[in-house]
Amino acid sequence: MDTFENPLWGDDWTEIRALFDALQPGHAYLNHGGFGNPPRTVVVNQQQWRARMDANATRFFRRELAPGLATASRAVAEFLGAPAGDLVALVTNVTAATTIAVDSVPLAAGEEFLVTDHGYLTATWAAERRAREVGASVVTARIPLEADAAGIIEAVLAAVTPRTKVALIDHVTSSTARLFPIEELVPALQERGVIVIVDAAHAPGMLPIDLAALSPDYWGGNLHKWGYAPRSAAAFWAAPKWRSTLRNPIVSWGEDDGFPLRLQEIGTSDPTPRLTTPNGIAFLRALGPQRVREHNVKLAEYGQAALASALDVDPATLPGDPGVPMRVVPLPVAFDDPRDLQAEISDRLGVEVAVPKWNGRTLLRVSANIYNAPAEYDRLAAGIKSLL
Numbered sequence: 211m212d213t214f215e216n217p218l219w220g221d222d223w224t225e226i227r228a229l230f231d232a233l234q235p236g237h238a239y240l241n242h243g244g245f246g247n248p249p250r251t252v253v254v255n256q257q258q259w260r261a262r263m264d265a266n267a268t269r270f271f272r273r274e275l276a277p278g279l280a281t282a283s284r285a286v287a288e289f290l291g292a293p294a295g296d297l298v299a300l301v302t303n304v305t306a307a308t309t310i311a312v313d314s315v316p317l318a319a320g321e322e323f324l325v326t327d328h329g330y331l332t333a334t335w336a337a338e339r340r341a342r343e344v345g346a347s348v349v350t351a352r353i354p355l356e357a358d359a360a361g362i363i364e365a366v367l368a369a370v371t372p373r374t375k376v377a378l379i380d381h382v383t384s385s386t387a388r389l390f391p392i393e394e395l396v397p398a399l400q401e402r403g404v405i406v407i408v409d410a411a412h413a414p415g416m417l418p419i420d421l422a423a424l425s426p427d428y429w430g431g432n433l434h435k436w437g438y439a440p441r442s443a444a445a446f447w448a449a450p451k452w453r454s455t456l457r458n459p460i461v462s463w464g465e466d467d468g469f470p471l472r473l474q475e476i477g478t479s480d481p482t483p484r485l486t487t488p489n490g491i492a493f494l495r496a497l498g499p500q501r502v503r504e505h506n507v508k509l510a511e512y513g514q515a516a517l518a519s520a521l522d523v524d525p526a527t528l529p530g531d532p533g534v535p536m537r538v539v540p541l542p543v544a545f546d547d548p549r550d551l552q553a554e555i556s557d558r559l560g561v562e563v564a565v566p567k568w569n570g571r572t573l574l575r576v577s578a579n580i581y582n583a584p585a586e587y588d589r590l591a592a593g594i595k596s597l598l
């Protein structure tokens with residue numbers, strides 16, 4: 211285990227770090243936003259579910275799975291502030307959630323599907339595929355990397371036309387790590403007659419969520435990123451008026467049972483990550499969500515400042531949003547395939563980061579979680595220039 215300290219968290223940080231003992235020793239894992247990482251306690255709980263499944267798969271899939279998913283769904287729905295008595299569908303990831311939304315939303319020939327140039331690539335591809343199939347078109351709102359909240363709202367609304375039927379909006383963007391003001395955007399779009407799909411891949415656990423107040427048309431968020439669930443756990447919610455027309459691209463055993471069963475009983479797949487979601491939430495709550503969030507944001511800011519100084523960039527010019535423990539720094543050179551640089555940073559510096567390509571630019575994106583420490587960002591900052 212690494213021996214460094216983390217004064218931003220406090221004296222008990224070594225015990226926290228030890229909970230993430232699956233992480234490669236000596237490697238700085240600064241890409242939590244990419245795929246998440248569950249703590250040991252959650253992994254142990256998932257193993258207990260696995261043991262039940264493997265002991266008697268017939269009993270598990272026929273008699274235990276449905277009540278188990280219902281319990282998990284209630285816990286996740288409460289965590290996300292869903293309307294009282296409402297459930298969420300537990301699906302494997304946000305890619306599935308957005309595909310269900312995009313394939314289900316009413317859209318006809320001649321209408322427009324609005325996306326932004328900060329959108330997640332596969333989600334945008336889903337919108338393009340659907341638009342192609344029905345003879346609609348995709349319109350992309352272009353938003354500057356450093357736009358403030360008012361600028362984001364203005365850019366999105368400026369792209370709305372009388373033909374705009376549906377908009378796909380991220381809560382927290384992937385490549386650019388920006389927070390979109392969805393509390394203003396969702397009602398502003400709906401007032402203009404636009405159906406809104408929210409890609410909230412990063413939001414659960416990272417930000418407090420009040421689905422009932424937000425009232426989007428369709429919403430999907432991962433539990434396996436900032437909600438400490440094992441990978442392959444996400445929530446999907448749709449407004450009641452859209453539930454009868456939800457179309458799951460892969461047919462569920464609950465096809466005739468409405469929402470959420472129509473979306474969540476997909477053949478023989480491993481449901482244990484989804485069954486474990488309440489444990490991820492309990493882990494976050496035991497530590498104190500506020501403490502976790504404040505720590506993570508401060509550490510991400512620290513990492514961004516260290517990189518800015520190493521790359522001679524004025525940190526005041528860099529984007530960064532309250533509550534978002536991910537930060538980007540644009541690199542002075544653009545890479546054709548940023549995955550080469552990502553692999554080199556891993557091999558030569560022992561650091562894992564995201565290196566998104568965005569609008570022709572190459573960005574470095576660092577995430578911060580409770581298992582990270584300032585010294586890990588210092589190591590990245592000390593070595594990055596030599597790799598460019």
Ligand SMILES: Cc1ncc(COP(=O)(O)O)c(C=O)c1O
Pocket residue numbers: 243244303304305306329330333380382383384385409411412432
């Ligand atoms: C904004 C956004 N949408 C969708 C996804 C896809 O998430 P998943 O791979 O869990 O489906 C991500 C993953 O990073 C993301 O950042």
